[in-house]
Amino acid sequence: MSNKNKLDLPTSLSKNSSMRLDLWTWKEVEKYLVNCKGIILPIGSTEQHGPTGAIGTDAMTAEAVAREVGIRTGVLVTPTQPYGMAEHHLGFPGTMSLRSSTLQKLIHDLLISLVMHGFQRIFIINGHGGNIASIKAAFSEVYNTASSRHLPVAKSLRFKLANWFMSPEVFRQARALYGEREGQHATPSEIALTLHLEPSLLAKQSELPDPAPAGPIYTYKDFRQRYPDGRMGSDPFLAKAEDGEMFLDKAASALSNDLIDFLKET
Template identity: 65%
Template sequence: MTQPEALTTLPRPASTTEAIRLQLRSWPEVETYLQDCKGVIVPLGSTEQHGPTGAIGTDALTAEAVALEVGRRCGVLVTPAQAFGMAEHHLGFAGTVSLQPSTLLAVLHDVVLSLARHGFERIFVINGHGGNIATAKAAFAQAHASAAARGLPQAERLRCRLANWFMAPPVMQKARELYGEREGHHATPSEIALTLHLEPSLVAKQRPLPTPAPAGPIHGPEDFRRRHPDGRMGSDPYLASATDGALFLDLAATALSSDLERFLAEEA
């Protein structure tokens, strides 16, 4: 089968992140872009506690940063970040803002359909929060069905893919090398390191912390707060550094750029 020209011809990489931010483009510019590339990146994060020293916006900050770097390298447009995710189990900590799974599903469903309506055929969601994974995959399935039911011309060619930057093999390997078991499962030094690289003011929050509660089952916000009183799950974010964060950004962007290029070149 011959691959569609619009999907196999990648645009030249943009020189700045400003050039690939969808919110800084005009609609005629987007129409012109679609003549050469049908791909778009959607950063997906969460607004939730990250232990006593981590930024509440960690998951959104990191997802957007990785998405912008991937977009810059590949010349692919990046939408504004969806900063609210499914974080119900963190609602026992002040500042957390959560969407119910059904709400997040509806948001992602509508985002995909909006993009597909205009001619985007490859929706690459770069995710920064594990709690979003199941809902995002369900939203993709529903969006595919809705696109077909509504008779969108792009329905048969529409593809969605979830890329969790923190689960990219090079990122996980480097986190194990640097932090071992102290990487933990939430408020990890790898994700905190990336925020320190992105926002230097966060370095001032860093301080030694007592031994964290280990990872365990999650049965709701009150239960989570009881089991993990300071919000961490086996992690030691004090190990994080801005230098490590720059490394994680490069590792994640390199791995996901390759994934995106393969995704764009796939047959419909």
Template identity: 65%
Template sequence: MPSTAPGPSTVPGPVAGSEEIRLQLRSWPEVEAYLAHCRGVIVPLGSTEQHGPTGAIGTDALTAEAVALEVGRRTGVLVTPAQAFGMAEHHLGFAGTISLQPSTLLAVLHDVVLSLARHGFERIYVINGHGGNIATARAAFAQAYGTAAARGLPGAERLRCRLANWFTAGPVMREARDRYGEREGHHATPSEIALTLHLEPSLTAKQRPLPEAAPAGPIHGPEDFRRRHPDGRMGSDPFLATADDGARFLELAATALSEDLAAFLGPEGDAG
């Protein structure tokens, strides 16, 4: 296990076509060699939950992984397998949703961070596709810092985690507002559905006009969500989405997050 190598370096740089940035396709000696020059890693985090009557249940995981892989290709930073299950308790009133309780997700993320930190990774960049994960992820980071220090892991004092929600990146939000206005809504949004159409063209067959969705409001559990939002949407019109829109959102998200990751791995990234 590396213990004396320097802290995180600058971003490695775009990878060649044959170079693999997916951690699961690297061998352990290759990862150890990578750590000699870069201590950053990208973790895609999503959810498996309903996205209205026409959206894919895997939307949040599909989009988080796609953005993460594109950021990895542009920067040369390794990308772990996606964590496809998130905190989606309020969506359990709809068939197909699979949720982790907040405590379970916290434990999973805590252990992922600690595993990576033990090998010498010092900058854990989590690209998230689901709003319901945000509070739990931040709590997991805080707990992981304390555990790393308590266990005396090498580099524990340099360990930093950052949560990057691709859907709230400034350019993405501006583009969604310009294209869809108020019909972007808050769940099963045309922007995220557009990205899935770009990634998986077969999903286009599911798209159809829908009646106006119930507006966003407070949520008090899965039964209450189903009652207030009977088809699963929150103020959104996913029929506006196109695959071309999705390609644009992927470009905007990958560009913004690549720049953010570079800053996170740079000399000033310790403040992240």
């Protein structure tokens, strides 16, 4: 990424290439806020990803993309929220879900915390489709809360949701590589990224029978009946670690550009 897409931070902060909030002190955050009011919040889910995919896939991928975007842009990144709205996956052992209302309240409280410190542009990088509705509902609530509390940043406050797996660059590449076998859940594109991030997962990959075709999502019992092994039209056996590295680069490039544009909005 060119330098024009990286924020001009004080030398003492720009040397911290990780841009991780959890590794900074409050004094460093205070200094950062003088120059930048933006921050990235990654959110995923802890849910089944078919018989060969890691349960932490959605959180792992959102975190990896967020941290890479943070490095490329110089924007601070919060710790990852690893739990999402995954009630439809509760028929599979290991899935841990929040109710939609709980997730909405959790996002509200996290965002208000950041807003109270002076952050005005909060960019959520999401790894799970089931989170989208709750996140958008939380945005509306936070705008109202900030206004009703007469917070100084209320008028300039902006939130944006970026689903890394839905960025046009990633979507086009996934379709070019996998076609219809990309499917809708436990997809080879997201599994490829986990293989790049965690090589030990390679040992779990194996050829699988044809998956159940993608279709509607209702209750967790219905989901388990429609999609017995957790896949929705996907063939994760096609995933390769080198593809995952490419997906990470494409997602980080696209979202970095989106984030810089977002920070410049008036």
